Amino acid sequence: MFKLINIIGLSITKILSEMGRMVLLFIETLSWVFRPPYRPFLIVKQLEFVGVKSTLVVIITGLFTGGVLALQTYYGFKMFSAESLVGATVGLSMTRELGPVLTGLMVTGRAGSAMAAEIGTMRVTEQIDALSVLAVNPVEYLIVPRVIAGVIMLPILTVLSDFLGIAGGYFVGVNLLGISSGAYINKLIQYVDLSDLYNGLIKAACFGLILAFVGCYKGYTTSGGAEGVGKATTQAVVMASAMILVADYFLTALMF
Amino acid sequence: MIRLVDVEKSFGTQKVLNHLNLEISNGKITVILGRSGEGKSVLLKHIIGLMRPDSGEIWIDDQEITGLKPRGLKEVRKRFGMLFQEAALFDSMTVGDNVAFPLREHTRKDEAGIDKLVSGLLREVGLEGIEEKMPSQLSGGMRKRVGLARALALNPEIVLFDEPTTGLDPVMTDAIGDLILETKRKFDITAVVISHDIALSAKIADELAMLHEGKIVEKAPPGAFFNSSVPVIKKFVNVQKFSLPSRDDELANHHD
């Protein structure tokens, strides 16, 4: 009995101290964002890694998500003879929800995990210590460019995803299911506001921050050799994905 | 002069450094011996400020570093160079970029000047013309040499060597020993070497210290050290003597 309480207490302390470490690291990261040295090339490199290299996966998810949405909602709306609303549904779902969230999750899987693995390896091979010894702050050198890249690139990837989702929905709805193209486009324009798009992009920027920071945090705090790196990578993906979904709820509640 | 006064450090319930006192003289090679897991690396990381003691003081000349803010610590670190156990080369960069890294970070030299310095440093450690190679293409010994070149780039006053011969064959061990001696002579550095290798210690040490149970149990010049009556040292030296019976001649030669 006493042992059980002890275990519970220990795990709570562990969770709390992890949260505390995360917050402290986050504050340190933020404090370096607006302080020199600025590292434009490192940022560009991360922009390429997070953004350009995620294009294909975002294209595929965007197109097919839009297509599936059109397909599914078509059969639902058909019962009410409201097939013309398929465009509006695809547009609203993509811009407000699926564009940002799916992009966030896909990029977490691709880039967030890679960040955790990369920084984790640097940690266990003492490369991070080496940076410190060479009088370079590892937070500023490793985490800040990645977080900036995440915040910048996720909205851009999300715009692509939104656009391709709508295009995929158009293809399925208009070309395969025979909804009139005017109805698809007009209802979409009628029901989807500019604020839907922009709020979705704000969400995406938050998701970019989450996935980059969690990936970096998990990598930065890796211990236990190669095995530890593997664990950190998995944890980064799980944690970032969960946090993205939780944050999505609160952001949605705040914005819409 | 490096001075550790009453330094304590615990990880959880395990006390790694226990009221440790140590003085390291300028311009000498001090080898700190100890068994694996005794906290030799921890001691080294305290000296360079990668870890902070729970209590106690650490003085670098007349500067106490345990209470320093990051900016002050950064300045202190520029006086240090450190060769990590596995060299800790940045594996995303070429050898040339690794060696150039501290120069790019902390000097205002142009690229041509840096190139010249880098090739000079690589020549010093016996590796000419490998600037374009990646660290993964190098052997363990070569990596350590590149690591040393990087550590020497900023002309440090103090160079720390963390287990410089671990994982190397005897020939390479001997070569690294020569390299340390040569470096000390050419660059006029204070060297602190962590090792459990009696052969290397005998070859290079001006001073020897024994770390046992969180304390320095003996610190003396090699002659006195190897004849010490402290049981741990006796055991430590004797075990290795059996494996290397020709040691006595070398010791005699070295301390002529």
Add this chain to the structure above:
Amino acid sequence: MKKQKIEKIAIEAKVGIFVLIGLIALFYLSFQLGGLGTELKGGYKLYSLFDSAIGLDPGADVDVAGVKVGKVDSINLEGTKARVTMTIRKGVKIGRDAAAMIRTHGLMGDKFVSLRPGDTRQAVLPPGGKISKTIPGVDLDKLMSNLGDVAGDLKSVIGTFQKAFGGEKGAKSVKNILTNFEQLSANLNKVVSDNSSRITSIVKNFEEFSGKLHRIDKKANVMLDNLVSVSQSLKEGKGTLGKLIVSDELYNKLKGAVGSMQAMSDKINSSKGTLGKLINDPALYDDAKETLNNLKVITAKIKAGKGTLGKLVNDDKLYVEAEKTLKKVQKGAEGLEEQTPIAVLSSVFGIFF
């Protein structure tokens, strides 16, 4: 190091192209979705007070004749009414007599505000103006409950019918009614077909009649106009009749005259005075007869141009002089033009009766 530089430029170019594509997509989507949003930038605000703005949300469409012209900005409570503020696109004019109405897209669709812009040629609502006329929208709940009531009524009606026509007896009577009705319609049909020519002429007559009526109507219009001016004149006391009506003096004189006439006729009746005797004395009748005979002789003489009077009658010269005299009389009559309203009045009555 050169190699590194080339690599650096390549990465930067890739990122640049990527960001460019992203921005193009963003601008395209923004432009497409922005549509009305940007158009409304230069728009103006109007508001309206509704009894109920149930189901209406800020951001709902505002349309005129089914064309989207604006959006609902905010909905607040003002007193006990819902104040709905909307932004109307620049260039869309809403008249002062405009009416606003909350309507629904389809049965379950979004609520929106529909404006009837009224007469925009005259007074146009300024920015910040109020659309004072509101037409309450159809409340679906109310509609449903009304429908429920109707259904209940219908049920009871049907119940009554069922009672009335239920059973064999009822069916029989319904059958009877139907047969009667059939017979009736057959008869009617026969009557109509037998008398089709007559009916045609009746219709024709009626047509003519209505044509005439139409013409009369026109005349009546003119007449009414005249009547109006006549009565106007009368009111102002113009003309004889006018004076007649308005002036007390004349009335008193007339009264006096009538009184004298009464007295006179009384005297005549009682054979007083000359005229009385004249009328009531039989001896006088014979005299008069004799006189008339004499007159006959005289007129015969005159016809033959005998004597002075005869000449007077038969001479042309005299006729010309008489004509001159008449002309003078006419001139005098023109002075009496003020009497024309009476003539008009008589013509009015002539048409009516």
